[in-house]
Amino acid sequence: MGLAPDPASAKAGQGQARTAKWSGTGASEQAVWGLCQGSGKQPYQTTVDLSGPAYKCSCPSRKFPCKHALGLMLLWAGGEVQAGDEPDWVSSWVEQRAARADRPERKPGEVADPLAAQQRASRRADRVSAGMAELRSWLDDQVRQGLGGFDQRAYTELSRLAARMVDAQAPGVAGAVRRAAGVVGRGHGWPGELLEELSLIHLVVSAHDRLAELPPSLADTVQSRIGWTVETARVLAEGEKVEDDWLVLGRVIEPDDRLTVRRVWLRGATTGRLGLILNFAAAGRPLDPLPGRPGEYVPGALSFYPGALPMRALLTQTAPRLPAPRPTGFTAQQALASYVESVAADPWNERWPLVLQDVRPARYGEGWALVDADGDGLELLPGVDPWKLLAVSAGDPVTVAGEWNRAGFRPMTCWHGDRPVIV
Numbered sequence: 001m002g003l004a005p006d007p008a009s010a011k012a013g014q015g016q017a018r019t020a021k022w023s024g025t026g027a028s029e030q031a032v033w034g035l036c037q038g039s040g041k042q043p044y045q046t047t048v049d050l051s052g053p054a055y056k057c058s059c060p061s062r063k064f065p066c067k068h069a070l071g072l073m074l075l076w077a078g079g080e081v082q083a084g085d086e087p088d089w090v091s092s093w094v095e096q097r098a099a100r101a102d103r104p105e106r107k108p109g110e111v112a113d114p115l116a117a118q119q120r121a122s123r124r125a126d127r128v129s130a131g132m133a134e135l136r137s138w139l140d141d142q143v144r145q146g147l148g149g150f151d152q153r154a155y156t157e158l159s160r161l162a163a164r165m166v167d168a169q170a171p172g173v174a175g176a177v178r179r180a181a182g183v184v185g186r187g188h189g190w191p192g193e194l195l196e197e198l199s200l201i202h203l204v205v206s207a208h209d210r211l212a213e214l215p216p217s218l219a220d221t222v223q224s225r226i227g228w229t230v231e232t233a234r235v236l237a238e239g240e241k242v243e244d245d246w247l248v249l250g251r252v253i254e255p256d257d258r259l260t261v262r263r264v265w266l267r268g269a270t271t272g273r274l275g276l277i278l279n280f281a282a283a284g285r286p287l288d289p290l291p292g293r294p295g296e297y298v299p300g301a302l303s304f305y306p307g308a309l310p311m312r313a314l315l316t317q318t319a320p321r322l323p324a325p326r327p328t329g330f331t332a333q334q335a336l337a338s339y340v341e342s343v344a345a346d347p348w349n350e351r352w353p354l355v356l357q358d359v360r361p362a363r364y365g366e367g368w369a370l371v372d373a374d375g376d377g378l379e380l381l382p383g384v385d386p387w388k389l390l391a392v393s394a395g396d397p398v399t400v401a402g403e404w405n406r407a408g409f410r411p412m413t414c415w416h417g418d419r420p421v422i423v
Contacts, residue, residue, distance in 0.1 A: 005063050016071025026084030032076045033090045036068045124169045131168025136205045154184040172227035220306040239303035244268035249401040250294045250412025265353040275302045276311045292321035294413040295420025309346035326415040329357030332376035352404045358397035361389045381408035388423045
């Protein structure tokens with residue numbers, strides 16, 4: 001059972017190696033197959049390509065090989081599977097695998113059929129353009145009519161528009177429209193927030209209309225905001241590469257019903273470059289391991305995605321992680337100035353990593369803020385629990401790394417001396 005991915009799978013595979021569980025079994029020179037009755041009405045179709053070996057099973061298991069494939073191989077190894085003619089569902093899969101094996105190996109980022117890929121991209125561009133035209137017309141209508149009384153129809157109209165942007169294959173714009181819909185009726189200042197969100201959407205639409213006139217880096221940013229993606233292989237092969245010891249400033253995890261998103265912020269010890277590593281996992285599934293704990297150095301190379309404000313990157317770690325001293329940071333005024341510079345480069349920039357030096361948690365109206373020695377401060381996001389920061393600082397100034405957006409500051413890591421504490 002050396003092929004089993006773990007001891008539990010090996011034991012479960014042995015439990016499937018009983019002829020009473022199987023029907024339609026058979027073997028050829030290249031494959032073994034069978035139908036295994038599970039808990040559902042239809043049996044699982046299980047196939048093993050002996051040239052790999054490779055495995056295919058219609059069960060929902062994410063382990064390879066699954067327990068059914070392991071049980072089938074045990075039956076075959078024990079001489080309990082007779083020779084036979086391959087059913088269509090077996091032969092077609094084996095032939096597809098053989099055809100893929102015969103193809104020449106593609107270079108990173110190379111597509112199998114460039115002409116077909118170009119045609120698909122052209123069709124999508126047409127859909128996106130039609131969606132942007134519809135969105136522009138709707139926004140122009142709102143300017144002519146005014147936003148008075150808009151609250152009565154805002155959520156319904158924005159939700160419809162978001163669905164239309166999904167149909168137009170512009171998921172980034174669809175997300176922006178959904179965010180605008182979520183602002184409606186939220187607090188006393190929601191009309192101003194809604195106008196801000198609609199203004200950013202209008203800016204994307206206008207930029208799309210002038211895409212050919214924009215500098216290449218800004219055009220890349222507009223494309224990413226619309227929802228065009230760049231393949232990982234292309235980023236690794238062609239993206240700007242920066243080698244450094246990368247300080248893990250902190251991480252933010254945002255789960256919802258369908259997808260968990262994790263943002264890991266890095267800062268180069270020598271270059272001072274900022275990097276963002278994004279990880280995604282389906283709801284209930286684990287995220288990839290962190291490259292290092294907050295407050296540690298991760299030696300490696302970052303390959304940056306294209307854009308006017310290149311931050312998102314892929315990390316290639318080149319050495320084990322290292323302990324790091326407490327980082328240097330900004331005053332509140334310097335931190336805000338760096339954020340303003342980021343927005344000047346990318347008007348749609350939603351988040352910006354900041355390291356604040358010598359700040360204390362303090363009451364600010366009904367919330368909290370981090371106040372520096374000059375008495376200037378950054379307000380914490382509503383709902384952020386300040387008590388861990390208070391416990392670490394005990395009234396003394398501390399260094400805090402966090403994520404800033406238009407709504408406030410979200411602390412990620414603070415330092416007690418040189419010891420990082422995740423908050």
